[in-house]
Amino acid sequence: MVMFAIANAVLSVFPIVSQFRGIARDDQVKILYGIDPANPPDFPGQPLAKFEAKWSRGGSKDYPLWYERGGYVLDGLPLYPTKPDNPFPFLYPPFAALLLAIPSSLGPYGCVLFLVVVNILSWTACVWLASRLAAGDGPVDVTTVLVPSTLWALFVYDMFHVGQPNLMLLGLVLGGLACLRSGREIAGGALFATAAAIKAFPVVIICYLLWRRYWTAAASMLVGTVVLLVLVPAPFRGFERNLDELQLWASRMIPRTDAEGLGQRAAQAQAWKNQSLFSVGHRFLRPVDADGDAVREKLPDGTYAPHTPLYVNFLDLSPTAAGVVIMFVAAAIGLGFILIMPAYHRRTPTSDSAEWGVLITLMVLASPIAYYYYFVWLLYPVTVLVHRAVVDPARAVRRGTWAILAVSVVLFAIMIFTMEVPHYIQAYGNYLWASFLMIGGLVWHMRRTAKPVDGSVPLDSRFQPVRDYTG
Template identity: 25%
Template structure:
């Protein structure tokens, strides 16, 4: 007979899996609490001023260093490849753009090619402005929706909190390099977070996840997330939207689409021909093991085993957090898993630090303990983009221009230098990955060790009509959740 006080990890894990299969009703997330900061008008004014100041500084830096801050190399690859979108399979067999006197492959699904094909009339100069504006709007949309998941109702207060957060997260290194490269990471992040931030009653919930997966395959993990959190209609909508993107690609460019889906593995592998998976920029598990062991079966086997372990634990914890009403926690865990388990997660893919920062800042605000402010500040310092002049050895080089480098770039990189790291350089050079795994495991532990049972079918959880005077603590800061 099981002991009700058994807190061993295997017992907690088994109990958590059992709870996920009981078809218990979901606890509504966020919207029932109606949080709002004190003096919302003043918060909105201060937040608006900080947003304008931060954005103005970014525009100034980008203008002064436009050769390095406005080249948008990856966007040039998308733009050039779009010209070949209707020309058979050329979009996937040729290389485009210009990087260190080389060209790069286009490896995204056909829907992405169609998107940039439609935008060709803008020209490359117009496309730069368009992508910069879309990314900045996407960044604000992400922080707005993340605070909404935490229960902040629409209004001046939420605008002020979101604007203040925008002013801060604009200077995170993954955000900065997404803007510099002209990447679509923030657009994908916004599609996912805005979609999952909708009430579960919305019939079209899941469309954003499906479209994001159609633009780049890694967001498909959120279809699994919707399934294990028993939002079957949203999962079906997401799957249908993803299938729709495939059909749209087939209709618009049948030859290119057939080639892409039949040569998916080889197309993805083309990146390694131009830039080694083991380079510092790849902050994934496979990147770490490749830096340690080189390309080969050992690195792939270790990658598979570690991803299987972390992925399984992470998804169980994400589902349990979501079922308990902590949707942002579940979303952050799942987003982190998409980076950890993916074969390639360049540093600019780590824009998932934006909702993670919102979660930490919320915990610091609600817990009002110095420890959480220190953790939030440390998180920002580590992931921030610092204006530095660095060479490939991670040393200050006065002949270089100021660029938004993160602290991980203080380790030597490229041309196999990662194989000769010192222990300190190894920790620093894998910093994003280690920080992501640490945050994921902390959340997993706090969620799975909570023995409060999920509500049962006989005890449905109704959404209260009045604000909860004592809202549930988030599992990031408490191992016990009350319902």
């Protein structure tokens, strides 16, 4: 615990210092009390543009945006631009903006500290929940706690540096899975609903709940999501206004398969930084510039340096045809997951741990946008694999699991240590293939630790007593 506390302190120091320096350099930092809420501009935040640009130079990434949008809620300003040609600076549902009003009310320094503390608590919860879920009914080995956090330290640090909520979302999902294991389906569904209402992509977990017959959890998640998106913001934003903003957000954020890309920010959606199945698929199936979001150098004459497109496509399909192919591939992967799941009567706590690792990995890959920080979610699959590499009774299995982890980590590290252009390795989807390799290892252990068809003892019974398990 002492080492973990030190790690938390180290990871949080640089983001806090860099953001505080950025705030201190900017005398324009303030919430938008100078804007008339009765007559706001279509694209709110014009007086804040200078503040955001200056603060961003301090390396604070998304922290100014969170402070800004929370300020919009406090001042009753519109959250999204209504003109179709204005992109969304804030890509989250209105409920997320409502939550951001809490740290924004503390001022810029308080906002940063609040969000850093949330990340510290989230990381602590994720490590504890991941190790407990990975161990099933067995004891938690110290290796299961320390090794995954060490391997994934750069991803965790990025949550502090960028300020994204993905670590908190992982904690909510792992908490929901822990509730399922203990039979508290209503609480589990509520945690899943909270994650989906903050950042939409976790909503796909409801498909798993329905297939595994967690009827109560699925109903709880559905009702909870509606309550959080529709009813909770109503007292603060107004019922009709919240519905209008929710509808506007949904209409502009639903993924598209046309030439403009997936949802908002078309160039970024198809660029090498996006490692989702949809983005890599489009890069393979049609000629899209994998470096389309590159920052071009401004020349002395005011023009920009020429840009060399990066193409990695094997085919030249239309956007619609590519979208159809990708949907078929995604459906095939989902069907394959269903087919390889152990039957209901063959499930064990250990097989469920690996099954949930596959689920979480697929949730990341199935998101239309999966930037590098999304893969902090793979902290849990890594924890499962590390645990099996330590406790599996077969020496060959332990070695094979360590080998899978080693190759996967190398593939992930390629993006970190090869950031120079051109980004061919990343454009070909190194994170995607590393994730698929992890899925292969998880499936191996999921099948290995399930109850055999004849009802005999699973292979891992030396370390974990088998009991009747109904989920």
